[in-house]
Amino acid sequence: MNGSPRPGVIERYRDFLPIGEATPNLTIGEGDTPLVRAASLEHRLGVAEVWLKLEGCNPTGSFKDRGMAVATAKAIEEGAHSFICASTGNTAASAAAFGARSGTPTGVIIPARGVALGKVAQALIYGARVIPIQGSFDDGLTVVRELASRPGVALVNSVNPYRLEGQQTAAFEVVDTLGDAPDELYIPVGNAGNITAYWQGFRAYQNAGRASELPVMRGFQAAGAAPIVTGESLANPETVASAIQIGNPANWERAVQARDESDGTIEAVSDEEIVEAYQMLAADEGIFVELASAASVAGLLRRARGGEVIGGRVVCVLTGTGLKDPGAAVRYAPKPAEVEANIDAVASALGWNAG
Numbered sequence: 001m002n003g004s005p006r007p008g009v010i011e012r013y014r015d016f017l018p019i020g021e022a023t024p025n026l027t028i029g030e031g032d033t034p035l036v037r038a039a040s041l042e043h044r045l046g047v048a049e050v051w052l053k054l055e056g057c058n059p060t061g062s063f064k065d066r067g068m069a070v071a072t073a074k075a076i077e078e079g080a081h082s083f084i085c086a087s088t089g090n091t092a093a094s095a096a097a098f099g100a101r102s103g104t105p106t107g108v109i110i111p112a113r114g115v116a117l118g119k120v121a122q123a124l125i126y127g128a129r130v131i132p133i134q135g136s137f138d139d140g141l142t143v144v145r146e147l148a149s150r151p152g153v154a155l156v157n158s159v160n161p162y163r164l165e166g167q168q169t170a171a172f173e174v175v176d177t178l179g180d181a182p183d184e185l186y187i188p189v190g191n192a193g194n195i196t197a198y199w200q201g202f203r204a205y206q207n208a209g210r211a212s213e214l215p216v217m218r219g220f221q222a223a224g225a226a227p228i229v230t231g232e233s234l235a236n237p238e239t240v241a242s243a244i245q246i247g248n249p250a251n252w253e254r255a256v257q258a259r260d261e262s263d264g265t266i267e268a269v270s271d272e273e274i275v276e277a278y279q280m281l282a283a284d285e286g287i288f289v290e291l292a293s294a295a296s297v298a299g300l301l302r303r304a305r306g307g308e309v310i311g312g313r314v315v316c317v318l319t320g321t322g323l324k325d326p327g328a329a330v331r332y333a334p335k336p337a338e339v340e341a342n343i344d345a346v347a348s349a350l351g352w353n354a355g
């Protein structure tokens, strides 16, 4: 057998992507992530089927690898000699990985404060030039848009259309696994590229006859970073969910279009609701995500509790792994107390009766 036994998104979905003879088949093993049933959530909410798309199982720990595979492959095809991006962390980690894989120097601009340590660590160890700036993600994006006008420099933020092309593959996988589109798709919204890409993907699959229906798109922003919900951009968005701490989403209009065309909603969830969903996913489903990812499930919980009718089959996108930010887990989990190193002390700390 030729090639990789586990093809990346370019090879697996090339018929649905802008891939030609000259496009390198660049992959770090992204895509093909698990879609798992959430029995505890189903039981709790009385929803027939809740599925979780585990995008944290991508090689760098977030869905960003899907779009980055296509964006970097196309950039190389078009003669780029450097990649550049602004990032709240996950785009940086992914760009750095594909930069390393393809031997392309990569610059990543991150806010000096608020980026999870795991993400910075990844970008550094993959060998990217990491530049922390005294400003927000949005400030960083303004800078890199300028820098990317230099010849040979490819901007790999989600304003790069190939990012969204690649990110559609998650929607393809959902349909390929379930046999059709779900009734509703719950998804965190930051820069709003992912909600746009899923919608594009579901529509492409429907046009190709692979899905008979389209889902209702349900996007969720953090309440302190909810410009699409309020209709006003923010200079200083505030939320514990750093990956969606974005005040002026690059794909704002297209996300609104996805919302409206699907008869869906984009709503806000509070940091408390995000943290609750984060804890619940870990403790009740055994799935450890990053805070931003929990916004989709926080949104599902909020709608169910608000008495909204929930579709019979829903998919919640869990965008990234919790291991990116172990500090958050330590902050939001009970603190263990130290005990003496003997059986009685340990048994008693466990709450077990003396044997």
Ligand SMILES: *Cc1c(COP(=O)(O)O)cnc(C)c1O
Binding pocket: 062, 063, 064, 090, 091, 158, 188, 189, 190, 191, 192, 193, 194, 195, 243, 244, 290, 292, 293, 319, 320, 321
């Ligand atoms: C990038 C990211 C998001 C937000 O996706 P957008 O396309 O910017 O809306 C959400 N969660 C995680 C973990 C991310 O890395």
